[in-house]
Amino acid sequence: MFTDLSRRYSTVVRQRRTPSFRVYNDFQAIKIVRLGPWYGDKGSSSGCYSLLGLDVPESEVSVLSKSSYKLALVCPRKLVYRRERYPSSAEKDPYLDFLADGGFLVEAVARALFPDGQIIAPQEGETTAQATARLLRSENVDLFEAVFEHGGLSARVDVLSKRGGVIELIEVKAKSVNMERADGSPLRGTRGGISAEWRPYLEDVAFQVHVVRSVMGPSCTVRPKLCVVDVSKACGEAATFSALDLTPRDERAFGMPTAHYVGDVAALRQNHFLAFLDVSAEVEELLSGPDSCAAVAPSIALAILQGDRSCLKPAIGTHCRDCEYRVDGTDESGRNGFRECWGGLAAGSPHVLDLYRIDKLGGRGEGGLRGLLERGISAISDIPDRMFADGEIGQRQRRQVQATRSGRDWIGPGMGPALAAACAPFHFVDFETSRMPVPYHAGMRPYGQVAFQFSCHTVSGDGALSHREWINVDDRYPNIEFAMALRDVIGDAGTMLVWSAHERTALREIREQLLREGGGPAGLVDWLEPPTLDVEKGGRTLDLYNICRRHYVHPAMGGKTSIKAVLQAVWKGNPSLHVHPWFAAYVRGEGDSVRSPYEVLADVVTDAGIVAAVREGTGAMRAYQDMLYGRRRGDAAYKEACRRALLEYCKLDTLAMVIVWTHWMERTSGATSHVSA
Numbered sequence: 106m107f108t109d110l111s112r113r114y115s116t117v118v119r120q121r122r123t124p125s126f127r128v129y130n131d132f133q134a135i136k137i138v139r140l141g142p143w144y145g146d147k148g149s150s151s152g153c154y155s156l157l158g159l160d161v162p163e164s165e166v167s168v169l170s171k172s173s174y175k176l177a178l179v180c181p182r183k184l185v186y187r188r189e190r191y192p193s194s195a196e197k198d199p200y201l202d203f204l205a206d207g208g209f210l211v212e213a214v215a216r217a218l219f220p221d222g223q224i225i226a227p228q229e230g231e232t233t234a235q236a237t238a239r240l241l242r243s244e245n246v247d248l249f250e251a252v253f254e255h256g257g258l259s260a261r262v263d264v265l266s267k268r269g270g271v272i273e274l275i276e277v278k279a280k281s282v283n284m285e286r287a288d289g290s291p292l293r294g295t296r297g298g299i300s301a302e303w304r305p306y307l308e309d310v311a312f313q314v315h316v317v318r319s320v321m322g323p324s325c326t327v328r329p330k331l332c333v334v335d336v337s338k339a340c341g342e343a344a345t346f347s348a349l350d351l352t353p354r355d356e357r358a359f360g361m362p363t364a365h366y367v368g369d370v371a372a373l374r375q376n377h378f379l380a381f382l383d384v385s386a387e388v389e390e391l392l393s394g395p396d397s398c399a400a401v402a403p404s405i406a407l408a409i410l411q412g413d414r415s416c417l418k419p420a421i422g423t424h425c426r427d428c429e430y431r432v433d434g435t436d437e438s439g440r441n442g443f444r445e446c447w448g449g450l451a452a453g454s455p456h457v458l459d460l461y462r463i464d465k466l467g468g469r470g471e472g473g474l475r476g477l478l479e480r481g482i483s484a485i486s487d488i489p490d491r492m493f494a495d496g497e498i499g500q501r502q503r504r505q506v507q508a509t510r511s512g513r514d515w516i517g518p519g520m521g522p523a524l525a526a527a528c529a530p531f532h533f534v535d536f537e538t539s540r541m542p543v544p545y546h547a548g549m550r551p552y553g554q555v556a557f558q559f560s561c562h563t564v565s566g567d568g569a570l571s572h573r574e575w576i577n578v579d580d581r582y583p584n585i586e587f588a589m590a591l592r593d594v595i596g597d598a599g600t601m602l603v604w605s606a607h608e609r610t611a612l613r614e615i616r617e618q619l620l621r622e623g624g625g626p627a628g629l630v631d632w633l634e635p636p637t638l639d640v641e642k643g644g645r646t647l648d649l650y651n652i653c654r655r656h657y658v659h660p661a662m663g664g665k666t667s668i669k670a671v672l673q674a675v676w677k678g679n680p681s682l683h684v685h686p687w688f689a690a691y692v693r694g695e696g697d698s699v700r701s702p703y704e705v706l707a708d709v710v711t712d713a714g715i716v717a718a719v720r721e722g723t724g725a726m727r728a729y730q731d732m733l734y735g736r737r738r739g740d741a742a743y744k745e746a747c748r749r750a751l752l753e754y755c756k757l758d759t760l761a762m763v764i765v766w767t768h769w770m771e772r773t774s775g776a777t778s779h780v781s782a
């Protein structure tokens with residue numbers, strides 16, 4: 106079949122077992138692949154009956170894309186592990202990431218501002234890069250998703266506007282900027298340097314400019330711009346979500362959902378929320394110097410093409426703590442990326458990377474993590490006391506090491522008084538919120554908060570536990586109903602216990618919105634004020650996260666203070682919780698093998714299919730977006746499955762607080778007087 110060796114072939118095999126043969130076929134591997142006629146497809150207009158119609162392979166494997174280059178900037182070895190599909194903890198479904206980011210919505214609005222813009226549509230046997238080159242022969246043209254390839258580098262440009270010898274290269278991002286507050290350039294810090302916040306976006310653009318210039322040559326002038334979301338602009342009807350038509354993804358074509366602008370283009374041009382920032386100076390700065398992408402990217406591309414691991418070295422550092430290749434165990438081939446990178450220093454348990462704020466380790470002259478590794482120290486319990494700096498962080502690190510050595514949790518003397526500041530009934534509350542770049546309603550600003558769900562476990566003064574919850578399942582702006590439902594549930598008595606500032610901030614935003622709009626339902630503005638304030642400031646909210654940070658260390662928390670980390674440590678370490686009737690439904694396993702209640706959350710299986718269990722806040726936001734705006738938003742059974750997954754997750758978040766609080770109450774009072782069956 107493959108007889109003409111001057112041609113190159115690609116085959117996409119959608120089969121589960123192919124990754125075990127190092128033939129990768131997930132979205133990341135083939136997202137820019139071009140499909141050719143199927144073997145035996147006699148209806149093909151080219152008359153070609155096989156994959157001979159694909160004369161150029163178009164997979165990430167053969168070129169260095171912008172996203173791969175950015176990954177290499179974090180750590181070049183990740184490119185190797187990603188390509189070879191090492192075991193990873195990274196998100197399994199890029200579709201949900203894509204949906205939650207909202208970039209495709211912003212892009213749809215941006216494209217509407219270029220009514221003559223064309224999406225690159227390759228002709229038979231033509232690559233996208235060749236189609237781009239063909240279209241660029243026109244004197245004036247606007248293109249979407251133009252592709253440029255040069256020297257093993259590949260760049261895809263969101264919007265390209267060519268006028269004679271000048272190309273405007275526009276990168277569209279769902280990143281927010283407040284142009285009203287921007288004093289000078291929002292891209293630069295007070296000392297004039299490129300800000301760390303904007304650098305990754307500007308590096309994106311610099312990479313594209315480098316590739317486009319390499320292809321177009323010196324006679325062409327490239328002017329780069331960033332198109333971002335200006336949150337200072339209130340939107341007219343033409344710039345709201347209702348002006349977008351969403352097309353679900355086609356699973357068989359590995360596609361993502363697309364959005365098309367269907368509103369009033371003239372009105373949109375008058376009043377939209379996009380800001381076009383000229384980034385020429387920043388890009389020139391990034392393209393000069395020995396570390397620029399112009400200097401570095403070609404050698405990375407070459408290493409990828411040649412499969413040369415030695416050029417893609419591990420960059421060991423504190424960032425390895427959260428590396429997706431730091432996983433327990435190995436795959437069936439015995440591979441574990443973290444162990445390969447760290448060698449013998451991967452063995453410490455608990456590992457030094459799990460020290461609280463490892464990035465801030467180091468008394469004077471001790472050299473932080475690097476100093477530890479040079480001494481061959483990889484276990485937390487081996488860190489010498491002199492390594493800890495003075496101050497709050499150093500103190501917490503020291504306590505973690507002591508707790509690790511003793512195998513017991515540490516409770517500070519301030520814990521009891523801090524907990525006693527709450528009064529019954531105790532309302533353990535958690536909110537789920539979402540922010541969309543394209544506002545729901547006229548008059549709203551982009552990224553306005555949408556409070557779509559809460560859970561509340563209440564422990565009454567006589568020690569009874571009850572649970573109530575609320576969730577929005579309709580495509581509407583839910584904030585006022587959310588606040589009214591919360592008022593119904595927690596009323597005027599007792600303390601609201603939370604695990605972050607998120608709930609206070611969310612209520613403050615709703616209250617400000619009500620004040621702007623004239624007050625809303627009777628008494629709601631006044632009711633909302635006390636929960637926005639801490640107990641110590643005369644309000645009715647007690648933040649258990651702050652209590653944890655100041656007064657609690659458990660060796661199994663791994664230096665983290667999230668509710669999940671604390672719950673897992675407390676749950677495994679206190680068997681009396683497993684026989685408590687409030688928590689019995691979440692017990693799986695026993696002793697050291699008891700599983701975290703978050704792991705017990707099961708996928709929701711219905712006639713409509715399977716909806717994955719939600720296990721963290723970002724996952725909740727994604728599930729909500731999927732339920733209302735995703736591929737199956739019109740499917741009632743699927744929506745119900747999403748709703749159930751969201752409710753189960755949020756309910757556990759508040760029960761987790763009850764579990765930790767119960768443990769703390771036992772440890773501080775020596776009794777369980779606040780707890781009854």
Ligand code: SF4
Pocket residue numbers: 180181182183186419420421422424425428429430431442443446
């Ligand atoms: S563990 Fe560290 S060195 Fe290894 S791939 Fe991850 S970030 Fe790179």
